[in-house]
Amino acid sequence: MKASKSAQEKLLALQALDSSLIQLDHKAKTLPVAKLLDEKVIAHATARDLCVAAETEKSDIKHELSKSEVDVEQVVARIEKDEKRLASGLGTPKELEQLQHELTSLAKRRAELEEIELEVMVRVDALDQRIASLGAERDALHLEVTKLAKEKETALEEINLAKNATIKDRESLAKEIEPELLALYEKIRSSADGIGAARLHAGQCQGCHLTINAADLSKISGLPEDEVVRCEECRRILVRVS
Ligand SMILES: [Zn+2]
Incomplete structure (x- = not known):
């Protein structure tokens, strides 16, 4: 799947809001x-x-x-x-x-x-x-x-x-993301502890915390920036942030 770099970055912002919602629900229950x-x-x-x-x-x-x-x-x-x-x-x-x-x-x-x-x-x-x-x-x-x-x-x-x-912010942010990318994110999120997109940071998927091997890392960095990358381990959308 292809999606602009900015759309992928917005996905991370959306994930932050969704994680906040999960935390707020947890806080209310506990x-x-x-x-x-x-x-x-x-x-x-x-x-x-x-x-x-x-x-x-x-x-x-x-x-x-x-x-x-x-x-x-x-x-x-x-x-x-x-x-x-x-x-x-x-x-x-x-x-x-x-x-x-x-x-x-x-x-x-x-x-x-x-x-x-x-x-x-x-x-x-x-x-x-x-x-x-x-x-x-x-x-x-x-x-x-x-x-x-x-x-x-x-x-x-x-x-x-x-x-x-947070819901209001989320609604307006979600409108800025391509429906196809958003749908993929929602699909993953519903089956992966509420996390659909994760940052690729220091060679690690921030979703499952798996360190990606050097060969895969270089393969990922060689991909065009609008290529949507998935973590091999948890299948979450991996967002490359420079
Ligand atoms: Zn992962």
Whole structure:
């Protein structure tokens, strides 16, 4: 194939723009801020779920606490009633003795219930602390997620602006290249990691980095400058730049 030296050089400029587009796409897909955002979103969801679980647990324990408070109240009421009866001295000695006996076991029962109540209160306190710390963590992560999401959006907008500008440049440059040469370039590019044209520099193909032997090099340099040369190794268009 024949193409003017300037068209071949324009192909290299076009390749630079196409490589920029590939890099911009890669940059958009591998933004460090996006990775960090994903991690923080997961951490936020975890803190939120743990907080909800702790609140549910606390609400269950509060029911337990009300129940044990009622139990204590009932025992206390019974004790007061028995003490009054005992103080009145009414009843047979056997009945009074039974009352004494009952008061002893009620006192024991009251102590047991109060101990349970105390344990429950300690658990509620511990849960309150856990809820407070998880809630603070969740809120801090929420702020971080919001901030990172904005940063990601800004970074993507910048990349898109750069992409759009590059696409525009590419479109006008592509119009200046002969359709036949452009078609060959596109065909190679689609099957060679996005590189259709490479510079021949210091005896090396800059596409596949193969060093071309002296005999082939002298053969290439003997070709007219409008001859389109292909790399023997990677088949890319080799552009001779003086
Ligand atoms: Zn090559």
